[in-house]
Amino acid sequence: MILSGNANTSDPLSIEANEVHPRRVWETLADFKTSESQTRLNNYYKFMFVRHPFERLVSAYVNKFYKSYTDYFQIKYGRTIVKNYRTNPGKEALTRGHDVTFSEFVQYLIAHKSSESGPFNEHWRPMHELCEPCRVKYDIIGKYETLNEDSWLVLENPRLDQKVKFPPGLKKSTAYLVKSYLSQIPESQLIKLYHLYELDFKLFGYDFDVESDINGL
Numbered sequence: 001m002i003l004s005g006n007a008n009t010s011d012p013l014s015i016e017a018n019e020v021h022p023r024r025v026w027e028t029l030a031d032f033k034t035s036e037s038q039t040r041l042n043n044y045y046k047f048m049f050v051r052h053p054f055e056r057l058v059s060a061y062v063n064k065f066y067k068s069y070t071d072y073f074q075i076k077y078g079r080t081i082v083k084n085y086r087t088n089p090g091k092e093a094l095t096r097g098h099d100v101t102f103s104e105f106v107q108y109l110i111a112h113k114s115s116e117s118g119p120f121n122e123h124w125r126p127m128h129e130l131c132e133p134c135r136v137k138y139d140i141i142g143k144y145e146t147l148n149e150d151s152w153l154v155l156e157n158p159r160l161d162q163k164v165k166f167p168p169g170l171k172k173s174t175a176y177l178v179k180s181y182l183s184q185i186p187e188s189q190l191i192k193l194y195h196l197y198e199l200d201f202k203l204f205g206y207d208f209d210v211e212s213d214i215n216g217l
Contacts, residue, residue, distance in 0.1 A: 001025065002164045013167050041136060047154050048131045050204045051144035053197035058102075058181045059174045060123040065100045074098050077121070081108045102181045103189075110192045128199050141204070 001007035006025050007015050029037040064073040078097020082089045085104040093099055122130060133141065142150030151166040182190060194208050201208050
């Protein structure tokens, strides 16, 4: 936002969250003609960031369902999850979708198997589908686990570090929560969940082992 002139500041930390999300702030490839999109894909500096699939999933659940700051996800997804994956759901839960458990969330994802069937919001859609690294030749694929170092590399390569600095120490890990949440689902579901995100694991160099993932990353 700073580099594109969409923020009246040089300090990333001063940008409010509600200023980042509006669609009007960003242009996407869909906003351009095919030839213009291709020109950008061929010539623009391109990067993406990935995260351990299970940590990303737990983070999405906690942020959107457990400690949700809005009822959007609870209404749009929570009510459906409660209706289909809870035995004898109460009237309030069916109306509000406010108390979805992690196990119910996982059952919902596994049942649909593919983001093509509709339930895969961008916060839990597999990264290889969201950013298409097999089609787009990214200059850098960074990782959340090395966010500070990789962000510096992104800015340093095109000398953008002279114009903006990535704020240090911003990375907030939910890795400590993963053990707790994965222990709530049986091994059979964990394996199915892995297969759902298998290509992300393989493409981005994340290991999967049933025993180690149940006991923590």
